[in-house]
Amino acid sequence: MVAVVAGVVVLSVLVGSRTSSPGAILDTADPQHAVYVARFERTLLGLAVGAALGLAGACMQGLTRNPLADPGLLGVNAGASFAMVLAISVLGVSQQADYLWFAFAGAAVAAVLVHGIASLGRDSATPMKLAIAGAAVTAAVSSWTSGMLLADRKTMETFRYWQVGTVGGRGLDVLVTALPFLVLGAVLALTGARLLNALALGHDLARGLGRRTTRDGLVVGLAIVLLAGGATALAGPIAFVGLLVPHAVRIVLGSDHARVLPFSAAVGAVFVVLADTVGRVVLPPAEVQVGIVTAVVGVPVFLALLRRGRLGGL
Numbered sequence: 001m002v003a004v005v006a007g008v009v010v011l012s013v014l015v016g017s018r019t020s021s022p023g024a025i026l027d028t029a030d031p032q033h034a035v036y037v038a039r040f041e042r043t044l045l046g047l048a049v050g051a052a053l054g055l056a057g058a059c060m061q062g063l064t065r066n067p068l069a070d071p072g073l074l075g076v077n078a079g080a081s082f083a084m085v086l087a088i089s090v091l092g093v094s095q096q097a098d099y100l101w102f103a104f105a106g107a108a109v110a111a112v113l114v115h116g117i118a119s120l121g122r123d124s125a126t127p128m129k130l131a132i133a134g135a136a137v138t139a140a141v142s143s144w145t146s147g148m149l150l151a152d153r154k155t156m157e158t159f160r161y162w163q164v165g166t167v168g169g170r171g172l173d174v175l176v177t178a179l180p181f182l183v184l185g186a187v188l189a190l191t192g193a194r195l196l197n198a199l200a201l202g203h204d205l206a207r208g209l210g211r212r213t214t215r216d217g218l219v220v221g222l223a224i225v226l227l228a229g230g231a232t233a234l235a236g237p238i239a240f241v242g243l244l245v246p247h248a249v250r251i252v253l254g255s256d257h258a259r260v261l262p263f264s265a266a267v268g269a270v271f272v273v274l275a276d277t278v279g280r281v282v283l284p285p286a287e288v289q290v291g292i293v294t295a296v297v298g299v300p301v302f303l304a305l306l307r308r309g310r311l312g313g314l
Contacts, residue, residue: 008269045170052186052228054265055261080107083102085149103232106229164292188226192219192220238272271294
């Protein structure tokens with residue numbers, strides 16, 4: 001996997017919509033050197049975003065015991081997007097580094113809202129109720145976001161390039177701002193492997209095994225908010241990464257979260273960087289945003305897995 005990640009990084013740096021001389025990579029005096037620097041920066045961003053989304057999706061599916069759970073389907077991405085639009089339109093926030101705080105807040109509120117709605121009634125928050133509540137919250141929040149954008153053309157111009165999901169046009173300063181949150185989220189997520197393995201047996205049995213499911217669930221939930229909120233703030237709502245990647249990993253490695261979590265991060269990083277690389281060359285000289293490429297690839301793959309009944313078990 002390390003070799004695959006390294007190969008994808010080299011491919012992403014060397015391949016683009018414009019042909020450049022490889023010798024310019026080390027020659028700072030060459031005008032094409034700046035092209036390679038920009039590609040390297042967006043590659044690092046793609047790695048961080050992909051790893052965060054893959055890890056967040058694996059945690060969310062394990063925590064909710066729902067194979068369809070991912071930050072996009074359970075309202076986390078929609079909440080982060082709405083908070084960012086609110087910050088731009090109402091509060092006049094213009095610095096991309098400042099979007100992070102609003103994205104985290106929106107993701108957290110959406111996650112709490114979905115879980116609160118799903119917990120109403122009997123049986124508490126079952127996987128089916130979480131999916132329905134997530135779909136409802138996503139639809140409602142997305143409609144509010146669209147309404148605000150239609151009412152404010154200036155905000156729409158600022159938001160529309162971010163909305164489709166892209167890792168281009170971002171500087172390393174933005175990644176540096178978000179990196180501590182992503183690292184903290186990754187550490188919390190990876191330490192939750194035992195909890196997620198226990199939850200796969202059911203909450204009652206997990207408590208019988210000595211797990212404090214409420215406390216541990218809050219820790220994993222915080223990890224999901226940090227990872228999904230940070231990734232959404234950096235690159236926009238990129239679909240299917242958090243949904244497909246954990247399933248692909250489970251098909252190959254099984255359902256042990258001690259292996260699923262780190263490999264979901266690695267495969268997610270590879271998926272996003274490859275999608276960004278393909279988007280640069282598929283329609284030259286224009287670029288296709290990474291969020292569009294992941295959706296184009298993700299939909300048929302997901303439908304094929306559903307048709308063959310090969311979704312990774314939880």
